[in-house]
Amino acid sequence: MADEAPVVVVGAGPVGLFAALALRAHQVPVVLLEADPADRHRAGSRALYVHGKSLSLLESASPGLGSELATQGVLWNVRRTLYRGRQVYAREFPPHDATRGLPPFTSLRQSETERVLLQACERAGVDVRWNHPVTEVVTHSGGVTVATADGTTWSGSHVVGADGARSTVRRCTGTALDGSAADGFHVVVDIADEPGGTPSLERVMHYEHPAADGRGVLVVPYANGFQVDVQSRAGDDSDLLASRQEVRRWLPALIGPTPTERITAISVYRFLQLIADDFTDPHHRILLAGEAAHLFPPFGARGMNSGFADARAAADAIVSGRRTPEVNAGAVAEFATARRAAAEVNSAAAGAALRHLRPPTAAARLRRGAAARLAPVVPRFGEWLEHAPYGPRVPMVRH
Ligand SMILES: Cc1cc2nc3c(=O)[nH]c(=O)nc-3n(C[C@H](O)[C@H](O)[C@H](O)COP(=O)(O)OP(=O)(O)OC[C@H]3O[C@@H](n4cnc5c(N)ncnc54)[C@H](O)[C@@H]3O)c2cc1C
Incomplete structure (x- = not known):
């Protein structure tokens, strides 16, 4: 496959968007195929916390991107932890001095992160095709052929499979997801800030909250709103606990009276700990990244953040392997081994957090x-x- 063959990135979630950008930073032509329409609505705030190291990673692939994301998000300057109604930890941090570079993190809704990444992709010349669900990927020693649901085929040098938890690209590699699904779930309620009010920038963790019948409750601020994350107890029914009616009943005891219109989303999030057996295919032409490759419990914000690192490593491997099929095989195999090892570390860390919380x-x-x-x-x-x-x-x- 000639050097100018495009890389096909599948999935315009945060990981696919960043993979496309990281490839464009090396002038590699990129076609980004996304199943959803361009005007899709992504429900719920989802992954909020963008680590400082991720901001640096974004900045290095697209100068200005890390600081733009930091500007769009918020930093909470107070962390408090309570146990059964009693405070056991509190710390206030000085405001971040922007002249000292990127902040240690930023907090914003995942859809906002995706909007900023998409704009950067458009500026960088990524060919984004919405409404193009990928149905099949076939690899050979020189490249890939990708089919979409409308019958179109796309040729490329590689595929970055960033098509999320139910990845079609992963299925085409023949690799399985291995691991476990823990009992339990979180109910995540998104609440818009009060119009004209001063938002609280306190992140509060409450173990065995008395007003939540002893469930764990985490309150996390983000730009223009905050998340109330309630951890299920044994025997909880997700349909019931997360129903609008029930949420309206239990929420005021946790955060005070809240007009219904400020509740912008209610989601249920389950604890999965799964890793793909292999992050590539036998021809070393597919590179799996993000949730196509691994699913972690959300503790430590490892899902999206480690997905950014996968995306960058995938782009680097593709770029360094473009000279010959032999060099490519080595670079992609190294990517797959390193990112799988990183996923193991993250999975173990998220698992330790899960055992602490449950x-x-x-x-x-x-x-x-x-x-x-x-x-x-x-x-x-x-x-x-x-x-x-x-x-x-x-x-x-x-x-
Ligand atoms: C309700 C909920 C709450 C969450 N909360 C948190 C949280 O608090 N903290 C946290 O760290 N993480 C959280 N996550 C996980 C976080 O959202 C993921 O880690 C992150 O979205 C992973 O990004 P990704 O790009 O790998 O996959 P995704 O964001 O899933 O993106 C995959 C993209 O691929 C597209 N696609 C799928 N199939 C195809 C196909 N065949 N062809 C073309 N395109 C396709 C999809 O439409 C999508 O745009 C949450 C997830 C959910 C669902």
Whole structure:
């Protein structure tokens, strides 16, 4: 396949959009095929937290992109943790000084992140085709042929499969997703800020919230709104707990009276811990990235952030392998091994966070309670309760 053959990116979620941008940064022609129409509505705030390292990654592929995203999002400057109604940790951070570079993170709705990425793709000359669901991908030693539902075929040097959890591209590689689905779910309620009000920039984690019948509750601010994330208890029914009627009943006890029109979305999010057996195909022409390759519980915001790192690594492998099929095979195999190893690390970290939040044994639950009791005299126990819901601190860009 000649060097000027395009790379076909499948999926215009955050990972596919960034893969396209990272390829364009090397002047590689890119066709981006997306199943949904251009005017789609993506329900719910979904992944909010963009790590500082992701901002740097975006900035390096598209100068100005990291700072644009940071400007669109918010930084919460207060973190509080409570246990059964009693505060066990609180910390206020000074405001970020923008002259010192990118902030440590930013928080905005995933649809906003996607809007900014899409605009950058359009500026960078990505050929975006909406309403083009991919139905089949066939690879050979020199490249790929991709079919879309309207019968069109697309030839390219590689496919980046960024088509999410139910990936068609992954199915075409013949690789399976391996792992487990834990019991339980989160109900995530999005609430718009009060018009004209001063938004709270406090991120609050509440273990065993008395007003939520002992469920865990996390409140996370984002630009123009905030998320209330309620962790299910054993025996909860997701249809019931997440019904509009029920949400209207339990929400005021957590955040005070809230007019119904400020509730912009209610979503149910389940705990999956799955990784594709292989991130490429036998010809090394498909590179899986983001949720097409791995699904993690959301703790530590590893889904979208590690997807950005996959996308960048995929683009780098494609660019460095474009000289000969042999060099390509080596570069793509290295990508697949490195990103699978990163996914294992992230999955284990998210799993540790999940076990902290849903203690599998009475002893583990007691440990949390003991830490809460000791926190007023031994601050590191409060710090542990604050940090453990995000899992161990593993590097995020090797993510
Ligand atoms: C309700 C909900 C809440 C979430 N909350 C959080 C959270 O709090 N924190 C967090 O880190 N993560 C969260 N996530 C996960 C987060 O949204 C994902 O990590 C992120 O979207 C992954 O991005 P992606 O680009 O890999 O996949 P996606 O965003 O799923 O994008 C895949 C794209 O591929 C397209 N596509 C699919 N099939 C085809 C096809 N055959 N042909 C062409 N296009 C196709 C889809 O239309 C979509 O545009 C949440 C997800 C959901 C659903």
